Amino acid sequence: MSFDSINAGAAGRLVPVELAKAYRLLNHGPVTLVTSAHAGRRNVMAASWAMPLDFQPPKVAVVIDSRTLTRELVEASGEFALNIPARVQAAATLESGSRSGREQDKFAAAGLTTFAAKEIAAPLVAGCLGWLECRVIPEPANAARHDLFIAEVVAAWADSAAFSNGRWHFPDRECRSMHYLAGGAFFATGEAFQVEPGASE
Amino acid sequence: MSFDSINAGAAGRLVPVELAKAYRLLNHGPVTLVTSAHAGRRNVMAASWAMPLDFQPPKVAVVIDSRTLTRELVEASGEFALNIPARVQAAATLESGSRSGREQDKFAAAGLTTFAAKEIAAPLVAGCLGWLECRVIPEPANAARHDLFIAEVVAAWADSAAFSNGRWHFPDRECRSMHYLAGGAFFATGEAFQVEPGASE
Numbered sequence: 001m002s003f004d005s006i007n008a009g010a011a012g013r014l015v016p017v018e019l020a021k022a023y024r025l026l027n028h029g030p031v032t033l034v035t036s037a038h039a040g041r042r043n044v045m046a047a048s049w050a051m052p053l054d055f056q057p058p059k060v061a062v063v064i065d066s067r068t069l070t071r072e073l074v075e076a077s078g079e080f081a082l083n084i085p086a087r088v089q090a091a092a093t094l095e096s097g098s099r100s101g102r103e104q105d106k107f108a109a110a111g112l113t114t115f116a117a118k119e120i121a122a123p124l125v126a127g128c129l130g131w132l133e134c135r136v137i138p139e140p141a142n143a144a145r146h147d148l149f150i151a152e153v154v155a156a157w158a159d160s161a162a163f164s165n166g167r168w169h170f171p172d173r174e175c176r177s178m179h180y181l182a183g184g185a186f187f188a189t190g191e192a193f194q195v196e197p198g199a200s201e
Numbered sequence: 202m203s204f205d206s207i208n209a210g211a212a213g214r215l216v217p218v219e220l221a222k223a224y225r226l227l228n229h230g231p232v233t234l235v236t237s238a239h240a241g242r243r244n245v246m247a248a249s250w251a252m253p254l255d256f257q258p259p260k261v262a263v264v265i266d267s268r269t270l271t272r273e274l275v276e277a278s279g280e281f282a283l284n285i286p287a288r289v290q291a292a293a294t295l296e297s298g299s300r301s302g303r304e305q306d307k308f309a310a311a312g313l314t315t316f317a318a319k320e321i322a323a324p325l326v327a328g329c330l331g332w333l334e335c336r337v338i339p340e341p342a343n344a345a346r347h348d349l350f351i352a353e354v355v356a357a358w359a360d361s362a363a364f365s366n367g368r369w370h371f372p373d374r375e376c377r378s379m380h381y382l383a384g385g386a387f388f389a390t391g392e393a394f395q396v397e398p399g400a401s402e
Binding site for chain 1: 230252369
């Protein structure tokens with residue numbers, strides 16, 4: 001599937017996110033799916049340890065264990081994508097965090113389909129709510145010491161049903177981002193509320 | 202207030218979190234309050250860009266802007282605490298993220314009271330749901346390049362009304378963690394749900 005033919009799960013709803021607001025896809029701490037590809041191999045891995053690191057140019061930090069196929073593909077390609085899955089993809093998210101891509105095609109095992117990214121070779125996961133295409137800023141000491149990868153966000157996209165004008169606005173129970181605890185336990189992103197500056201005074 | 206006389210907001214409910222499970226206080230991506238102290242000065246700052254970095258010994262990563270008083274106190278003391286505020290503290294959280302501690306006592310301005318930590322000099326914020334006492338692992342390159350601080354968690358605590366046996370179990374609407382988007386917009390941590398391995402097959 002080509003990028004322009006759009007995310008199968010959100011036909012016609014895939015919209016670009018301006019880079020200065022890309023951090024907002026990740027700011028609330030959702031679980032992510034890290035996708036990667038190199039030399040004909042590709043993989044997907046769940047990651048909760050991902051966060052924004054800068055606004056403009058937007059950067060992210062993510063922890064990628066040294067024993068994973070994802071690590072091998074990210075180090076070889078210098079690229080990855082952070083996909084923000086919807087609650088309806090919770091089982092697939094857990095699945096992609098529980099096995100190694102060396103043993104099987106994890107996309108197929110988890111029932112995930114993909115479409116092509118615009119700036120990187122790693123595929124994007126269809127049906128997600130947001131996508132950050134990332135190019136690694138090489139920092140061998142962080143990788144070696146902490147399994148930590150820092151990357152610049154070079155393109156960002158969202159399902160406009162859930163995110164537009166720099167804001168999340170989850171339309172229903174299933175079309176929400178998730179937060180991961182441990183052992184298969186998740187939280188849905190919950191009630192939105194607004195606080196006005198000075199409200200505590 | 203001494204540590205042993207307990208968090209004023211949760212009398213009798215402050216329990217230690219074993220270090221191997223301390224990451225679970227932060228794994229779901231809640232907004233945090235970073236507290237710091239040095240040489241008679243102290244400060245509190247909201248931070249969404251914080252995440253676990255390792256399980257055992259537990260480590261965390263947090264972004265602390267170079268222009269902040271918190272940065273000065275953390276660099277001077279080599280310590281900080283990550284406090285996980287409750288929804289009822291949303292206005293105070295926004296307040297502590299909106300002003301500089303150089304201009305005023307932000308604890309007082311935000312209506313936050315504190316109690317003493319056990320292993321570090323930085324105070325802990327009363328009424329929060331969880332607390333991670335952290336000792337910085339000096340990495341000047343990460344601080345200079347990315348405003349990024351990596352630290353070992355040396356003690357962790359939780360309000361047992363919201364977290365026990367390594368699990369969050371928020372008792373009501375106000376006693377929940379929060380996730381921050383931007384511009385005063387928050388999400389409460391929402392509905393908990395469990396996925397069994399293999400559920401997507």
